Amino acid sequence: MSLRVSMSYVDDQKFKITNQTENQLLVDMYSKEKKEHLSPMELLLSALTTCAAVEIVSMIKKRKRNFINIKAETTGLRVENPPKFFKSINVKYLIYSSDLTEKEAERYISLSLEKYCSVGSTINQKTAINHSFEIVR
Amino acid sequence: MSLRVSMSYVDDQKFKITNQTENQLLVDMYSKEKKEHLSPMELLLSALTTCAAVEIVSMIKKRKRNFINIKAETTGLRVENPPKFFKSINVKYLIYSSDLTEKEAERYISLSLEKYCSVGSTINQKTAINHSFEIVR
Numbered sequence: 001m002s003l004r005v006s007m008s009y010v011d012d013q014k015f016k017i018t019n020q021t022e023n024q025l026l027v028d029m030y031s032k033e034k035k036e037h038l039s040p041m042e043l044l045l046s047a048l049t050t051c052a053a054v055e056i057v058s059m060i061k062k063r064k065r066n067f068i069n070i071k072a073e074t075t076g077l078r079v080e081n082p083p084k085f086f087k088s089i090n091v092k093y094l095i096y097s098s099d100l101t102e103k104e105a106e107r108y109i110s111l112s113l114e115k116y117c118s119v120g121s122t123i124n125q126k127t128a129i130n131h132s133f134e135i136v137r
Numbered sequence: 138m139s140l141r142v143s144m145s146y147v148d149d150q151k152f153k154i155t156n157q158t159e160n161q162l163l164v165d166m167y168s169k170e171k172k173e174h175l176s177p178m179e180l181l182l183s184a185l186t187t188c189a190a191v192e193i194v195s196m197i198k199k200r201k202r203n204f205i206n207i208k209a210e211t212t213g214l215r216v217e218n219p220p221k222f223f224k225s226i227n228v229k230y231l232i233y234s235s236d237l238t239e240k241e242a243e244r245y246i247s248l249s250l251e252k253y254c255s256v257g258s259t260i261n262q263k264t265a266i267n268h269s270f271e272i273v274r
Contacts, residue, residue, distance in 0.1 A: 001214070001215045001216075001217060001221065002212050002213060002214050002215070003178055003179060003182065003212070003213045003215065004182075004210065004211065004212045004213075005175075005179055005182045005183055005186065005210075005211050006208070006209065006210050006211075007183070007186045007187060007190060007207075007208060007209035007210075007211065008208050009190075009194075009206050009207045009208065012191070012194050012195070012198070013191055015186075015187045015190055015191075017175070017179075017183040017186070017187070019172075019175055019176075019179050021169055021172045023172055023173060023174050023175055025162070025174070025175050025180075025183055027183060027184075027187040029187075029191050032158055035156075035158040035160055036160060037160050037162070038142075038154070038156055038160055038162050039156075040183075040184040040185070040187050040188035040254075040255070040256050041140055041184070041188070041255050041256060042140060042142055042154075042156050043162075043180045043181070043183055043184040043256075044180070044181065044184045044256055044259065045140065045141075045142045046142055046144070046154040046162055046164060046177075046180055047164075047177040047178070047180040047181045047184070048177070049142065049144045049152075049154070050144060050152045050154070050164045050166075050177050051177035051178070053144060053146075053152055054149070054150055054152075054166050057146075057149050058149070061149070069146050070144075070146045071143070071144060071145050071146065072143065072144035073141065073142075073143050073144075074141065074142050074143075074144065075139050075140070075141045076139060076140045076141070077138070077139050078138045078139070078140065078255065079138075080138060082253060082255075083252060083253055083254060083255045083257070083258035084138065084255045084258075085255050085258035085259040086255075086259050115220060116219060116220055117177075117220060118177070118178050118215065118219075118220045118221045118222055118223075119177050119178060119180075119181055120220070121220035121221075121222035121263070122181065122222040122223050122260050122263055122264055123259050123260050123263070124263070125262030125263045126258070126259055126260070126261070126262045126263075127259055
C-alpha cells in the first residue's frame with residue numbers, strides 16, 4: 001500500500017508538491033517577514049492534528065452524539081540542537097457538542113491520536129504525543 | 138523551541154490550518170474523485186522531501202557547484218493493517234548540475250535526510266528512510 005508525491009523547485013527555499021490526484025501544495029522555509037506558506041515541520045503538526053480530527057468526528061457521529069464544531073491548537077516542542085526533532089507534541093481539541101461527556105471525549109481523542117491515526121503511529125517512537133481538550137456547550 | 142498551528146473545521150473530512158504567521162493550508166481526506174487538497178499522510182511525505190531539499194541545495198551552493206534544478210519523487214510504503222504507518226519512505230532526487238559528482242550528491246542527500254532534516258529525524262525510528270538519485274547534466 002503505497003502513496004506518492006512529486007516535488008519541483010520554485011526557489012532555494014520554496015518547493016511545490018503534487019500528489020497522485022494532481023492536487024498541489026506550496027511549502028516554504030522563508031523567515032517570518034517573508035513567509036507565504038507552511039514549513040515542513042508545520043506540515044508535520046498539521047498532518048497529526050487533522051489525521052486524528054477526522055477520526056474524532058467520525059466516532060462522535062457514530063455514537064450519535066451531537067456535534068457542532070471542532071477546533072485544535074497544536075504545539076510541537078523541539079530539542080535544542082540540530083536536527084531539532086519534535087520531542088513532544090501537544091494537541092488541544094475544543095469540541096462543541098451539547099451532550100458529549102468528558103469521558104467519551106477523552107476516549108475518542110486518545111484512541112484517535114494513539115491508535116487510529118497513521119501520522120501519530122509513524123512519529124510516536126521519537127515524539128511523545130500528548131493531548132488535552134475542552135468541551136464547549 | 139516551540140512551533141504552533143491552529144486547526145478549524147470545514148467539514149467532516151476537510152480542515153483548515155493556520156500557522157503563527159497567518160499562512161494557511163487546507164487538508165482533506167476525500168476520495169480520489171472529489172479530492173482537492175493533500176491528505177495528512179501526503180503532508181508527511183511532503184514535509185520530509187522539502188525539508189531535505191533545502192539542505193541539499195544549500196550544500197551544493199556552499200561547495201560552489203553548478204546548480205540548475207532539483208526535483209523529487211517520494212514514495213511511502215505503509216503497513217497493511219491500521220494504523221497503517223509508513224514502514225519505509227523512498228525519496229528519489231533528480232539534481233540538474235553540470236559539475237556535481239556522484240559522490241558529492243550521495244553525501245549531500247544522505248546527510249540531509251539522515252542528519253540535518255528535522256522531519257527525517259522525527260520519523261526515523263519507525264520508518265526506514267531510503268534514497269536514490271540521478272544527476273542530470
